[in-house]
Amino acid sequence: MAGVRAGAQMPHLSKMERVVVSMQDPDQGVKMRSQRLLITVIPHMVAGSDLVEWLIQKYCISEEEALHLGTLLVQHGYLYPLRDPRCLVLRPDDTPYRFQTPYFWTSTLWPATELDYAIYLAKKNIRKQGALVGHEKEHYGQLHRKINHAWDLVVMQAREQLRAAKQRRKGDRLVMACQEQTYWLVNRPPPGVPSVLEQGPERSSCTAGQAQMSPQGLPSNCSPPGPFQNKNIDFYKREMELCRKALGRARVKSSVCLEAYLKFSSQRELHDPIMSGCLPGNPWVTDDDTYWTMNAPSVAVPTKLRVERWGFSFQELLEDPVGRAHFMAFLGTEFSAENLSFWEACEELRHGGQAQVRVMVDAVYQQFLAPGAARWVNIDSRTMERTLEGLHQPHRYVLDDAQLHIYMLMKKDSYPRFLKSAAYKDLLAEAVIPPEAKKRSRLAHRVFPFMRKLPHSSPSPALLPAATSGEPAAAAGGPECGEGGA
Amino acid sequence: MCDQTFLVNVFGSCDKCFKQRALRPVFKKSQQLSYCSMCAEIMATDGLHENQTLASLKSEAESLKGKLEEERAKLHDVELHQVAERVEALGQFVMKTRRTLKGHGNKVLCMDWCKDKRRIVSSSQDGKVIVWDSFTTNKEHAVTMPCTWVMACAYAPSGCAIACGGLDNKCSVYPLTFDKNENMAAKKKSVAMHTNYLSACSFTNSDMQILTASGDGTCALWDVESGQLLQSFHGHGADVLCLDLAPSETGNTFVSGGCDKKAMVWDMRSGQCVQAFETHESDINSVRYYPSGDAFASGSDDATCRLYDLRADREVAIYSKESIIFGASSVDFSLSGRLLFAGYNDYTINVWDVLKGSRVSILFGHENRVSTLRVSPDGTAFCSGSWDHTLRVWA
Numbered sequence A: 001m002a003g004v005r006a007g008a009q010m011p012h013l014s015k016m017e018r019v020v021v022s023m024q025d026p027d028q029g030v031k032m033r034s035q036r037l038l039i040t041v042i043p044h045m046v047a048g049s050d051l052v053e054w055l056i057q058k059y060c061i062s063e064e065e066a067l068h069l070g071t072l073l074v075q076h077g078y079l080y081p082l083r084d085p086r087c088l089v090l091r092p093d094d095t096p097y098r099f100q101t102p103y104f105w106t107s108t109l110w111p112a113t114e115l116d117y118a119i120y121l122a123k124k125n126i127r128k129q130g131a132l133v134g135h136e137k138e139h140y141g142q143l144h145r146k147i148n149h150a151w152d153l154v155v156m157q158a159r160e161q162l163r164a165a166k167q168r169r170k171g172d173r174l175v176m177a178c179q180e181q182t183y184w185l186v187n188r189p190p191p192g193v194p195s196v197l198e199q200g201p202e203r204s205s206c207t208a209g210q211a212q213m214s215p216q217g218l219p220s221n222c223s224p225p226g227p228f229q230n231k232n233i234d235f236y237k238r239e240m241e242l243c244r245k246a247l248g249r250a251r252v253k254s255s256v257c258l259e260a261y262l263k264f265s266s267q268r269e270l271h272d273p274i275m276s277g278c279l280p281g282n283p284w285v286t287d288d289d290t291y292w293t294m295n296a297p298s299v300a301v302p303t304k305l306r307v308e309r310w311g312f313s314f315q316e317l318l319e320d321p322v323g324r325a326h327f328m329a330f331l332g333t334e335f336s337a338e339n340l341s342f343w344e345a346c347e348e349l350r351h352g353g354q355a356q357v358r359v360m361v362d363a364v365y366q367q368f369l370a371p372g373a374a375r376w377v378n379i380d381s382r383t384m385e386r387t388l389e390g391l392h393q394p395h396r397y398v399l400d401d402a403q404l405h406i407y408m409l410m411k412k413d414s415y416p417r418f419l420k421s422a423a424y425k426d427l428l429a430e431a432v433i434p435p436e437a438k439k440r441s442r443l444a445h446r447v448f449p450f451m452r453k454l455p456h457s458s459p460s461p462a463l464l465p466a467a468t469s470g471e472p473a474a475a476a477g478g479p480e481c482g483e484g485g486a
Numbered sequence B: 001m002c003d004q005t006f007l008v009n010v011f012g013s014c015d016k017c018f019k020q021r022a023l024r025p026v027f028k029k030s031q032q033l034s035y036c037s038m039c040a041e042i043m044a045t046d047g048l049h050e051n052q053t054l055a056s057l058k059s060e061a062e063s064l065k066g067k068l069e070e071e072r073a074k075l076h077d078v079e080l081h082q083v084a085e086r087v088e089a090l091g092q093f094v095m096k097t098r099r100t101l102k103g104h105g106n107k108v109l110c111m112d113w114c115k116d117k118r119r120i121v122s123s124s125q126d127g128k129v130i131v132w133d134s135f136t137t138n139k140e141h142a143v144t145m146p147c148t149w150v151m152a153c154a155y156a157p158s159g160c161a162i163a164c165g166g167l168d169n170k171c172s173v174y175p176l177t178f179d180k181n182e183n184m185a186a187k188k189k190s191v192a193m194h195t196n197y198l199s200a201c202s203f204t205n206s207d208m209q210i211l212t213a214s215g216d217g218t219c220a221l222w223d224v225e226s227g228q229l230l231q232s233f234h235g236h237g238a239d240v241l242c243l244d245l246a247p248s249e250t251g252n253t254f255v256s257g258g259c260d261k262k263a264m265v266w267d268m269r270s271g272q273c274v275q276a277f278e279t280h281e282s283d284i285n286s287v288r289y290y291p292s293g294d295a296f297a298s299g300s301d302d303a304t305c306r307l308y309d310l311r312a313d314r315e316v317a318i319y320s321k322e323s324i325i326f327g328a329s330s331v332d333f334s335l336s337g338r339l340l341f342a343g344y345n346d347y348t349i350n351v352w353d354v355l356k357g358s359r360v361s362i363l364f365g366h367e368n369r370v371s372t373l374r375v376s377p378d379g380t381a382f383c384s385g386s387w388d389h390t391l392r393v394w395a
Helices: A004-008 A011-023 A048-059 A063-075 A114-127 A134-146 A148-166 A170-187 A229-248 A254-271 A290-294 A304-309 A314-319 A321-333 A337-350 A354-369 A381-390 A400-420 A422-430 A439-447 B037-046 B050-074 B080-086
Strands: A033-037 A040-047 A079-081 A096-099 B010-013 B020-028 B031-036 B097-102 B108-113 B119-124 B128-133 B138-144 B152-155 B161-165 B170-175 B189-193 B198-203 B209-214 B219-223 B229-233 B240-245 B253-258 B263-267 B273-277 B284-289 B295-300 B305-309 B314-319 B328-333 B339-344 B349-353 B359-363 B370-375 B382-386 B390-394
Touching: A011 A048, A011 A063, A040 A048, A040 A170, A048 A063, A048 A096, A063 A079, A079 A170, A114 A134, A114 A148, A114 A170, A134 A148, A148 A170, A229 B050, A229 B273, A254 A304, A254 B080, A254 B305, A254 B314, A304 A321, A304 A422, A314 A321, A314 A400, A321 A337, A321 A400, A321 A422, A337 A354, A337 A400, A354 A381, A381 A400, A400 A422, B020 B037, B031 B037, B080 B314, B108 B382, B108 B390, B119 B152, B119 B161, B128 B161, B152 B209, B161 B198, B170 B198, B170 B209, B189 B209, B189 B219, B209 B240, B253 B284, B253 B295, B295 B328, B295 B339, B305 B339, B339 B370, B339 B382
Parallel strands: B108 B152, B108 B370, B152 B198, B198 B240, B240 B284, B284 B328, B328 B370
Antiparallel strands: A033 A040, A040 A096, A079 A096, B010 B020, B020 B031, B097 B390, B108 B119, B119 B128, B128 B138, B152 B161, B161 B170, B170 B189, B198 B209, B209 B219, B219 B229, B240 B253, B253 B263, B263 B273, B284 B295, B295 B305, B305 B314, B328 B339, B339 B349, B349 B359, B370 B382, B382 B390
């Protein structure tokens, strides 16, 4: 049922057709000429190299990209080589190509049935003995067995088509044969050649947009009824509700938002290994994993870049186990460490198992919220009231308000103080700047390739003992694991 | 019918039956039409037929959308590439394949990185899910799913489990074990149940919750231990193909993209759609948040990638080129958000300058469409999976 949906799933086909059409433009298109093929002269041929050149000029792309794009056009059957029509490749030389007739364009998505294929193979077989290649012979045999009952029809059709073709000029006959051959190369690719028509599992069409007008439901060419057909009224009502909500939301000026990207990206540029490299070297490039060892989640002395990142945002600081540990220590000196512990407990609740929700809520209450609790957190009275109310019916988000309040407190108050503190400044000063890996080792690889060191394995996280939150896990050890599993 | 006299002003084609008749004006939801007397009578006696409700609802929705676009445009005072004019252009970009992972027997459909920055899990059409140490290219685990087309896989944050699913309509979690006596498939836990294929899955901040997207048009949040459905997200008008969790401080939202050309942002707690964007012209195959969490990028079958800003509530950039004809199947940002890597169905990977909107580089190497692409957690490399049965790590 290649119908509406399949076409919608292949918008690249119509784009390719537009390219092919503009290639055939008499003024701006590719240079066409006639080509002598044995004793016949075929008009409207283009050379492979001219095609590539045209693509380079038209789209301002490199030769490699133009060749790649041209090859895709040929693989999809929009162009075919006249001399060696068994192989759909683009050669960037004077190999002649012709444009496929729109009748056979891939976008028509005709169901290329077994009967059609059988007729085509029969024609080939009749026209010249031994014209069928390996996989075609196999298919021919299979089809002969499968549609044996209709085989007379197949042979008759084939003979009829051949007879009709004989009435044409030799040049036309040759061209039509090539066109048909290309069509079948696309629809029945030889073994080893991936099918360009394959799209993966079928996706259901968005029929809510094409509101069905007939009371019966669907137009006949639609894909089978899915869960979306009957939602039309609700669907539009929901869309309108969304629109109304969106109309009411507060928006920020584009200039403000876009400036933020510039600031963010420039701040992080030096921290982006792909943009700026990383010291001592990118493990994927040098085959040396020192970078990862030096930046392990719980390393004793963090690198300078890492400590700098803690100053970018509160979120960065908390996400880094080493940063969080130092922040916790700092809060300890200010006697407000329970804030961070409370936040951590709330995170565990939010992301924990459903079965543990009640128990965890209770534990948090006992430890942080109950009057006279051991690590009582200071939340404003309104939030506290609301939270305590919610505790009657505990769910995983019941502490969200309180958690946010404490988070903002730390972010606006403790965090800036941490950044200005002597503790943080010391961390920055003591942080390591890894030296760049010595160039010598890479040279050794080039001179003695067989001496190439195997990259170190590292133990899989699945092997390490589970680290409990807040405690720095033992630093990932050296190369003790050797080769991994199977 | 009483004796009514009415003025015949117009003689022409009836708006309903199209016959040449004497027409009278008829008002439907503030829209004036011309009906012949027959149709006018039918309308009066019939009451609102369902088709007319649908048509009028549709036009109302369209006009609301138009108003929304007008509102959004009011605050759009500058384009991204204009703002980015003062940013230095990027130089020559050289990225090469540093590792090729061979071992899948069929198309690679999805992959995900482990937090240890070197291990990955990948899934393929033949049902195989493989865990690799991509640094050494060793395979560490392999599982065969009972279904083909495993379109989604994810690594748990602890590194101790993986989740995967596809045409079986389920998402299953497998704990990773090195015990040679244990069969990984034996400890499999079935977590999510959808009514159509699973297109994407992701663990939230812990091993205990999974977010899934499905061809049945919904997303859902599940408790891994019990398989309980915690929240479901309805709103897409067609298959949902992708999702990504927001890296925000409060960690409560995620974005999904689907075949209805819409990208929708959801509140995980309430199940409500918070924002929606509909500017793509075809299926959205992949969505990924900008590292700051204030925006997200999407890749679509319409051969473009687009950037949507959440605070400005609009699309702010389109990444496209006339020579790029095939759809983008997956996108991801570099760590600083300056680069956008996009894998396409024409076997290539294009690297875009997010700020300037220009293409920085095109990477060849795969021999069939690139189906999945993720940047490693520390941004040192990215991995691409393809229908040519291989995965490549680029740096």
